[in-house]
Amino acid sequence: MSYGRDDFAVEFGVSRETLAKLDRYGELLAEWQEKMNLVGPSTLPTLWERHFRDSAQLAELAPTLGHKPVWLDIGAGGGFPGLVLAAMGAGEINLVESIAKKCLFLRTVAEELGLADAIVHNARVESMPRFRADVITARACANLAQLFDWGLRFAAPPTLWLLPKGAAVEEELATARTRFAFDAELVQSRSDARGQIVVATGVKRK
Ligand SMILES: C[S@@+](CC[C@H](N)C(=O)[O-])C[C@H]1O[C@@H](n2cnc3c(N)ncnc32)[C@H](O)[C@@H]1O
16 A cells, blocks of 8 residues: 555654644645646655655754754755655755745745744745755755755755755765765665665865
């Protein structure tokens, strides 16, 4: 049987309130998807695994800090992983998205779900004002070297990078190593057999 809402509830131990928020998010996504492309249409029936689980796994990898972690989600699109992380109370989530219509969707969901910790920035990440991020993430947005290039302005030495990647991860790591020094480990994605999450720290230009 396919992975669904009940599996998600058990795996992540989330409250009924969080599940209700994700239910509503799923409804809004399906409604808006009729007018614009927010996710691959074939992935909607497997929303709980392909999008919610994939996003939620990152919350488990986030550091425990003495304050609410500040996240930067580059290229938030339809809100993955940022809106799921906000619904789970993972910290202050800054979602950066260059397309205004997608930002309207992100703000609509954040408002309807009461996600006060989701901040939507309609900007290109390379030109938005800097702030210090504890965690930088980005899903399906750009290759590793490009993400390091964009994200470094927001990073400080303890910043953790959580970057879901597909089958080309080793190639992307090798290319990134020609321009950046960093420590990285790979964590297997639980929602995608070919997916790995790059968990990187100490990212610096060479
Ligand atoms: C393929 S979508 C992925 C969206 C989402 N992260 C997901 O996994 O479903 C990539 C998104 O990144 C946005 N994007 C690309 N380059 C960007 C940039 N430089 N600054 C902000 N957003 C960007 C695009 O507009 C697009 O919505």
